[in-house]
Amino acid sequence: MSPNGSDSRDGTTRAKAVQTMSRVQQILRSSSPETDVEVRVLPGRYRGQKVNWTFSVPGHRVKFTRVAGESERPVFDGCLSANNCPGGTWFKLSRSDGAETRLVFHYLRIENYQTAISLNGSRNAEARSNGSNEIFGCYFYRIGNIFNSAVNPSTAAVRLVNSDDNKIINNHFVDIINTRSPALLHAIYIAHMSDRNQILRNSFRNNAGGPIRVRDYSNDNIINDNTFKKSSNDAAYSEWYCDNDTRDDCTKPTPECPSWGNQFRENHLNGTYACGALRAFIYYQDDSATGCSPPSPNARRLRTSGNTSSSTPCQ
Numbered sequence: 001m002s003p004n005g006s007d008s009r010d011g012t013t014r015a016k017a018v019q020t021m022s023r024v025q026q027i028l029r030s031s032s033p034e035t036d037v038e039v040r041v042l043p044g045r046y047r048g049q050k051v052n053w054t055f056s057v058p059g060h061r062v063k064f065t066r067v068a069g070e071s072e073r074p075v076f077d078g079c080l081s082a083n084n085c086p087g088g089t090w091f092k093l094s095r096s097d098g099a100e101t102r103l104v105f106h107y108l109r110i111e112n113y114q115t116a117i118s119l120n121g122s123r124n125a126e127a128r129s130n131g132s133n134e135i136f137g138c139y140f141y142r143i144g145n146i147f148n149s150a151v152n153p154s155t156a157a158v159r160l161v162n163s164d165d166n167k168i169i170n171n172h173f174v175d176i177i178n179t180r181s182p183a184l185l186h187a188i189y190i191a192h193m194s195d196r197n198q199i200l201r202n203s204f205r206n207n208a209g210g211p212i213r214v215r216d217y218s219n220d221n222i223i224n225d226n227t228f229k230k231s232s233n234d235a236a237y238s239e240w241y242c243d244n245d246t247r248d249d250c251t252k253p254t255p256e257c258p259s260w261g262n263q264f265r266e267n268h269l270n271g272t273y274a275c276g277a278l279r280a281f282i283y284y285q286d287d288s289a290t291g292c293s294p295p296s297p298n299a300r301r302l303r304t305s306g307n308t309s310s311s312t313p314c315q
Contacts, residue, residue, distance in 0.1 A: 001074075003044035017042060021051040021091065028055050028062070037062045041074040041108065048080040050088045056101040065106035073139055078113035079147065087151035089115040093130060096122040096162070100132035111141040114154040121162030123192035123216075124253060131164035139172045144185045144208075146177040153178040156189035160218075166197045173204045173211065182208035182273075183233075191215040192252075199223040207231040208273050210238040212264075216256040217241075219295060222263045228278060229270040230314050235282040237264045239301065243285045257292035258285065260299045266306040271313025280307045 001024065002017035009016040011027055018024060024039055037057060041064060056062060066074055079085040090113045095101050101119075110116040117135065122128035135158065143157040157176050160166060173187040187207050190197060195218060203226070204211040210232040212223055228236045239259055242250035250256060269278040281302055287294075 001039065001046070002042040003046055014042070019046070020049055021053070022049075025051065025053060025055050033057055034060070036060045039064045040067045041065065042067055043070050043072050043074055045075045045077050047077050048086070049076055049090065051091055053091060053093050053103070054095060056095070056099060056103065058099070061102045061104050063104040063106055064108060065104070066108070073107050073109040075109045075111065077111055085112050085148040087114040087145065087148060089113060089118050091116070092118045092120060093133070094120050095130040096120070096128035098127055098129055100165070101130045103133045105135045105138055107137040109139040109141065111143070112147040113143055114145060114151060115159060116140050116143055116157050118156065118159040119161065119163040119166065120159070123161050126162065126193045129162045129164050129193070131166060133163070134167045135169070135171060136167070137170050140174065140176065140187070142175045144176055144178040146175060146179060149179040153181040153184050155184050155186065157185075157187045159189045159191065160194040160197060161191050162193045164195045164197065167200070168202065169198065169200045171202045173202065174206055176204075176207040176209070176211070178208060183210070185209040186213035187211040189213045189215070190218045190221055192218070194218040195220050197221045199226065201225045203227045203229075204231050204236075205229045206273075210234055210236070212237045214239045214259045214262060215241055216252075216259070217292070218259045218262075220261040223267065224263065224265045225267065227268045227270065230273055230275060231271075231278065233272045233274055233276070235279040236267060236269055237281040237302070238284065239281075240284040241289070243289055245290050255289055255291035257289055258287055258301055260295055260301055262302050264302060264304045264307065268308050268310070270310040275314035277309060277313060280304055
């Protein structure tokens, strides 16, 4: 891929570089590879791209990465120009067939979108998931509606919906902000039966909403060794579900449930968005909901250890 590429080309060499993710998917569908795929993204700024992705190679990875030897991350910018920023989602995976989709995002920069990456299985049936994707070394900047207050507030920079066994490691989440309804927006939103995900060694800075939100029977996730600076006014880790026992506006056809078996360890807490003391975790509902039960008799919702707090928040 190249910012100066053309989607009339086939992407096999630099001279034949394509410009858009949509064209990349079209090429992969027509070529039907049976091995690992590497999509090499040349440096520069790719403006206004949005893709609804469905392609994967069974048993193999599809990796989106900067070109070897380049030090700068390629930039996917949701703004068409300096004053024309329509928002939207940069990359939406739509797969709900239980596949290990094995997509890898490696050293990319995504900015000025309402949502950067959304990995979407079905929220209504646990078997209709996707998983085994990886987001590594990426930089997420100005996600939400901070770039254009006229667009709707967002709920996630990176969203998982019934997406399992993903790794989100060594990324930066900077200026993740809604100008309206700031508490709705989460840097990483682990929702609707998203299990066994690893959130490790990420940096969260200047996040107006709760940086890590877990929702609706999303179990056995590990959130370790992250740094939170000027994030949320509640807690670094929060858990919420739409409780049918107390609300009449839940839209899922079956009850949403508490999440279980998650871990939050060895994280550094360096201040709320208002630079107060940042708590490690908060639950917004209790352990009990009609139609829900723990996965085992001794299950706990969250285990914590080794988390530290800055003596001078936001410094």
